[in-house]
Amino acid sequence: MFGIIRPCSHRLSEGLRTSWMAHLCGLCLALRDDHGQLARTATNYDGLIISVLVEAQAAPTDTNWRRTAGPCPLRGMRTASVAKGEGARLAAAVSLTLASVKIRDHVEDRDGVFARRPVAAGARAVTRRWDRQSAGSASTIGFDTAVLLDAASRQGELERSLRPGGSVLLVTEPTETATSAAFAHTAVIAGRPGNAAPLAEAGRLFGRLAHLLDAAEDQAADAASGAWNPLTATGTDRAEAERLCRDAVHGIRLALREVELTDRALVHVLLAHETETAVDRVFGRAGHAANCRRGPAGAGHAGTEHATAEHATAERTGAEHPQDAPPRQTPPGQAPVPPWVPQGPGFGPPIGGKPPHPRNLLAGCAVWALMACSCQLLCCEHDDPFSRERRKGFCERHDCCDACDCCDPSCCECGKCGCDCCDSCGCDGCDCGCDC
Numbered sequence: 486m487f488g489i490i491r492p493c494s495h496r497l498s499e500g501l502r503t504s505w506m507a508h509l510c511g512l513c514l515a516l517r518d519d520h521g522q523l524a525r526t527a528t529n530y531d532g533l534i535i536s537v538l539v540e541a542q543a544a545p546t547d548t549n550w551r552r553t554a555g556p557c558p559l560r561g562m563r564t565a566s567v568a569k570g571e572g573a574r575l576a577a578a579v580s581l582t583l584a585s586v587k588i589r590d591h592v593e594d595r596d597g598v599f600a601r602r603p604v605a606a607g608a609r610a611v612t613r614r615w616d617r618q619s620a621g622s623a624s625t626i627g628f629d630t631a632v633l634l635d636a637a638s639r640q641g642e643l644e645r646s647l648r649p650g651g652s653v654l655l656v657t658e659p660t661e662t663a664t665s666a667a668f669a670h671t672a673v674i675a676g677r678p679g680n681a682a683p684l685a686e687a688g689r690l691f692g693r694l695a696h697l698l699d700a701a702e703d704q705a706a707d708a709a710s711g712a713w714n715p716l717t718a719t720g721t722d723r724a725e726a727e728r729l730c731r732d733a734v735h736g737i738r739l740a741l742r743e744v745e746l747t748d749r750a751l752v753h754v755l756l757a758h759e760t761e762t763a764v765d766r767v768f769g770r771a772g773h774a775a776n777c778r779r780g781p782a783g784a785g786h787a788g789t790e791h792a793t794a795e796h797a798t799a800e801r802t803g804a805e806h807p808q809d810a811p812p813r814q815t816p817p818g819q820a821p822v823p824p825w826v827p828q829g830p831g832f833g834p835p836i837g838g839k840p841p842h843p844r845n846l847l848a849g850c851a852v853w854a855l856m857a858c859s860c861q862l863l864c865c866e867h868d869d870p871f872s873r874e875r876r877k878g879f880c881e882r883h884d885c886c887d888a889c890d891c892c893d894p895s896c897c898e899c900g901k902c903g904c905d906c907c908d909s910c911g912c913d914g915c916d917c918g919c920d921c
Contacts, residue, residue, distance in 0.1 A: 488530030489698050489763040490755055496762070497754065503566075504751050507551065508533040508540075508576075511568025514554060515577035520618045523611070524581055531695065532580035534755055535667055538684065539572025541746045542675035561867070571626045571674045578623035579667045582630045585615040586637040593641075594712065628670045636663040644713060649720050653729070656715040657696040664692030683743035687756065690740070694733040694760060701726050701767050727768045734760045843872045 494502055512533045516524040540550045552569045556562040589612050591599045598604045620630045636659035643656055668688025672680035700715045701723065707714040716726055738757050746752060844852065849871035856870055869876050 488532070489695050490530050490534065490759045491763070492755065492759050496758070501751050501754060504537075505533075507566055508536045508568045508573075510554060510557070510560070510565055511573040512536055512576045512580065514567060515569075515573040516581060519574060519577055519622045520581055520615070524577075524615065524618070527577075527580045527584035527615075529580055529584070532576050532583070534691075535576035535579055535671060536568050536572040537751050537755065538668065538671040539570075539575065539674050540568060541748050541752045542672060542677045542680060542744075543747060544676075545747050572671070574622060575626055575628055575667070575670060575674060578619045578626075578628065578630060579633065581615050581619040582623075582633045583663075585612040585619070586633070588612050589637075596712075626674060628667075632666045633663045636660065644715070644718070647715075647718055649718065651719050653697070653700075653715050653719045653721045653726070654693070656719070657693045660696040661689040661692040664695070665689040677745060680744045683740045687737050687740035687744070690733040690736040691756070691760070694730055694737070694763075697726055697730050697733070698763055698767050701730075723768065727764065730764045730768070731761075734764060844870065846871075 492505060497505060509528070509530075513525050513528045516527055543550055550568060550570050550572065551566050554565055554567040556564055588599075588608050591597070592605045592608050592612075595605075599608060616630075616634065623630045640656075640659045643659065647656060665685045665688040668691070669681045669685035672678060672684050696715075703712075704714050704716055704723075706712075708717060715721070716723070737760060741749075741752065741756060744752075843849070852870035856867060867876060868874065
């Protein structure tokens with residue numbers, strides 16, 4: 486996975502999270518169906534925005550954009566509704582082309598394992614095949630991947646000709662051109678030619694944003710390894726890079742106001758909010774999540790619940806501070822729990838019932854291997870292979886926002902939440918309070 490758009494579950498309502506996963510799985514399956522199993526490694530978060538844009542522009546009566554996919558290990562062997570059709574195929578073709586370009590860059594720069602001749606030769610063969618496959622599948626939906634490859638070929642020439650003190654926007658131009666073409670073609674597929682111009686502008690700015698954020702993230706590592714970096718090469722400081730990124734986010738929001746969408750909820754969240762979150766993540770500034778007014782749903786994050794429970798215990802016991810509260814007493818007839826044994830949700834016997842009979846070491850290892858191979862340990866709630874206790878998946882236990890201060894995620898479901906980046910609210914009962 487790679488990309489600048491990385492929404493966490495705290496910032497998406499249940500409906501938007503389901504839709505997001507439908508497009509992610511649809512992109513992965515489109516890559517498999519059109520280009521083979523190896524192509525699924527090109528699945529990326531930014532590429533699925535193409536699929537989201539196509540579906541968001543489709544007529545409300547058109548229900549041919551989803552299908553039911555079979556069980557998948559990454560979904561805990563469950564079926565799911567996934568995106569299909571020309572939107573997913575365009576996203577797959579674009580993602581595969583860009584992955585090919587990325588691998589080719591690694592080969593030319595002799596990065597890591599690509600410095601070895603056998604690995605570099607194999608990688609070149611893969612990129613040539615992916616170029617042919619993506620061009621063939623894209624041509625069936627009227628898109629020419631040559632614009633992406635031409636932009637990639639210009640990138641090296643621009644980097645070599647750039648001099649210190651030059652504008653960093655000269656380096657981002659090929660990326661802007663490629664993403665602009667991909668965004669604009671979603672209007673062609675959806676039958677909304679009037680959206681092509683504003684979507685092209687949104688795509689151009691999104692490409693600029695992605696290139697600059699990638700450069701800012703890698704600047705320290707590039708300096709340590711001696712690799713070329715556009716910010717370092719042009720002498721652009723981080724303050725100027727941040728200004729360009731925030732200007733790009735603002736421009737994307739303005740362009741989206743001119744796009745006619747039948748369902749703007751997910752598009753709005755990804756391109757109007759998550760882009761700013763990406764800038765905050767790279768440059769270390771509190772943004773939308775920290776500035777939102779806490780609503781009923783936002784008040785229930787892990788840190789607040791823990792603090793509330795501590796203060797409630799202190800009030801019941803008369804302690805002045807939560808840390809002064811007496812330790813929990815062991816029930817009569819039960820052996821005391823050693824301090825090193827973890828306690829809390831997911832640990833220990835269930836309240837009011839007998840603990841499940843644990844498996845022995847051999848059986849537990851066998852079940853663990855089976856669950857690990859099917860990704861159940863990572864992606865879904867499961868029974869512990871040894872203790873048989875119910876546990877959440879690793880991804881859910883180690884969420885990106887354990888202390889998230891996000892506002893009520895349902896507030897942006899309509900796509901017009903009333904903050905100053907959006908149109909005036911047009912839904913009933915929407916009370917976002919976003920201060921973005």
